[in-house]
Amino acid sequence: MEKRAIAAEELTKFYGKARGIDHLNLSVGEGEFFGFIGPNGAGKSxxxxxxxxxxxxDSGKGQVLGLDIGKDKKEILRRVGYLPSDNAFxxxxxVKDALKLSAGLRGKNCNVRAAELCGRLQLDTEKKVEDLSFGNRKKVGIVCALQHDPELLILDEPTGGLDPLMQHEFFDILQERNRQGATVFLSSHVLSEIQRHCSRAAIIREGQVIACDSVEKLARSNARRVTLQGTVRREDLPGAKDWTEIGGTTSFLYSGDINELVRMLSKTEIRDLTIAEPDLEEIILHYYGKDGEQA
Amino acid sequence: MTLIRHELKQSWKSLAIWTAAIGAFIMTCLLIWPEMKGQMQGISSLFSSMGAFTAAFGMDTLDFGTLNGFYGIECGNILGIGGALFAALAGINALAKEEKDGTAELLLTHPMSRAKIVTDKLIAVLLQIIALNVVVYLLAVGSMAVIGEAVPWKTVSLLHLAYFLLQIEIACICFGISAFLWKGGMGIGLGLAIALYFLNIIANLSDKAKVLKYITPFGYAESSDIINNGGIAGDKLLIGLALALAGIGIAYWKYSKKDIR
Known part of the structure; x- marks a missing residue:
């Protein structure tokens, strides 16, 4: 069997009566660039x-890099780099003292790697951390998570506050690390980010993983975004979702039999028609969302 | 080692302020002592006629007219309360501040066991208390030398030792409480220290409440008892040490299985 960077079996955690995660199953292979998608409060963190x-x-089993999350925690933490979502210092x-502290707590000298990362992210190490903007503070967290060359990177909403240029540089660094063998686990609600960078992803909703597949397959359900000019009646298309009519233009997501769609459309008068693959965001919103059924 | 150094760096300002404040207070009192000495005879007899009030602070059995008596009462109040407050704050913040300031996630995702974190933080708290007491002790005996009094080594050392142990006990109890908190517990810490102080005063006032002396560390750190008996009450001290150890044990037990917020 392929080695797994993360394996969760029936992992359950309730905060009193409030659900955190509920019998969650998750499997991430070593070397993957993996996305973890879900709305706020779904249980990602x-x-x-x-x-x-x-x-x-409360119950269930978890392994990280083949090690038990209960008894091998220290070894796991040694080999993992973690970027918290609200990284406080x-x-x-x-900045340089914060980076040194993190390296010191790991018992490792990371000066060279830290300098390289700070250079690429344009982070001024002489400034005090609390004087930095949110985005720059995020960079400190990124360097802390990366400077010890971890085998597994766990990033919780990593791009908040980073400007587009920095996001680009950040993902370049992640891709490099990934090519060098590191596993990247990216938790995010920014779907374009996941669609662009991840090879596989899991969708979490209400504490459970409801879908886990390659990003292509998740996006390539048989759903299509249909946009047309003309008159169609919603009742004729039971499989349609996200129905909008603006002016003479009607747009909807269609996931039923494509032949039926074509037969139905042939009976009406239409002036223009596009049928396109929807992006991941639309898919998740309408097929994995609260009101949608599983695709 | 890194964590201990970090903890000390984080708290040195507070330590310096408390040390300076307590030290300056004790020095001032000692430096004006020669002037007061002559007037003290009268004050002593005045105090002895004030009944319960003098008993509350142990002044019924101490002679304000001697350096021992004066220092016992003065040291008892300044180092007793000041040290207790500092120790309570240092202990109560030690573990809880990480969650309060949001730094727990950062600290606890470094490769260290929870037990190691508890150990290092405890050592840092104890080191701070040791530093405060060493400095204050040196300032006290230094001031006595400056005013030309013979230093009553045994009494001064015993008094300072008692207050040192009192601070250790309060810090350890607060440290144990700290493991349960996630919002910071300044109020709890200060409240506890002051409550323990008043328990002793109540015990001094009423014979029926003498048992309270076994609960509060101010019971064994009572200047009049130490000076009159020439030692620290062993039974009360043992209870205090047991409470301190319980605080430490609870901190390890709780923090090792705590869900971090």
Missing amino acids: TTIRTLLGLIFP YTGMK
């Missing part, structure tokens, strides 16, 4: 925090 031993599961510290 709970999953990550459980895998890293910040919180303890100690006050009164310069």
Whole structure:
């Protein structure tokens, strides 16, 4: 069997009565660039925090890099780089001291790698961390997560606050690390990010993974975005979702039999027609979303 | 080692301020002592006629007219309360501040066991208390030398030792409580220290409440008892040490299975 960077089996965590994750199953292969998608409150952070031993599961099993999340936590943390979503730092510290502290807590000298990363991300190491903008503080977190050359990178909403240029540089770095063998686990609700960079992804909703496949397959359900000018009646197309009519233009997502669509359309008068593959965002919104059924 | 150094760096300002404040207070009192000495005879007899009030602060059995008596009462109040407050704050913040400031996620995703974090933080708290007490002790005996009094080594050392142990006990108890908190517990820490202080005053006031002396560390750090008996009450001290160890044990137990927010 292929080696797995992350394996969760029936992982469950409730905060009192509030659901964190509920019998969650997840499998990420070593060397993957993996996306973890879901709305806020779906359990993304709970999953990550459980895998890293910040919180303890009520039941279920978890392994990271083949190690048990309960008893091998220290070894896991040694080999993982983690970027928290709201990365806070100690006050009164310069960037370089914060980076040194992180390296020191790992018992590792990371000066060379840190300097390289700071250069690429244009991070001024002489400034105090609390004087930095949100985006620049994020960079400090990124360097902390990457400077010790981890085998597995776990990134929780990593691009918040980064400008487009920096996001680009950041993903370049991640792609490089991935090519060198590191596994990247990217949790995000920015779907374009996942669609562009990840090879596989899991969709989490209400504490459970409801779909896990290659990004292509997740996006290439048989659904199509149909846009046409003319008159069609919604009742004639039971499989249509996200129906909008603006002026003479009608647009909808269609996931039924394509032949029926064509037969139906042939009976009406239409002036223009496009049938395109929808992007991942639309798919997830309408097929994995709260009101949608699973595609 | 990195974490201990980091903890000390984070808290040195607060440590310096508390040390300076307590040290300056004790020095000032000692430096004006020669002037007060002559007037003290009268004050002593005045105090002895004030009944419960003098008993509350142990002044019924101490002679304000001697350096021992004066220092016992003065040191008891300044180093007793000041040190207790500092120790309570240092202990109560040690573990809880990470979650309060949002840095827990950063710290706890570094390869260290929870037990190691508890150990390092505890050492940092104890080092701070040691530093404060060493400096204050040196300032106290230094001031006595400056005013030309013979330093009553045994009494001064015993008093400072008692207050040092009191601070350790309060810090350890607060450290144990700290493991349960995630919002910071300044109020709890300060409240606990002050409550323990008042428990001792109540015990001094009423014979029926003497048992309270076994609960609060101010019971064994009572200047009048230490000076009159020439030692620290062993039974009360043992209870105090047991409470301190319990605080440490609870901190390890709780923090090792705590869900971090």
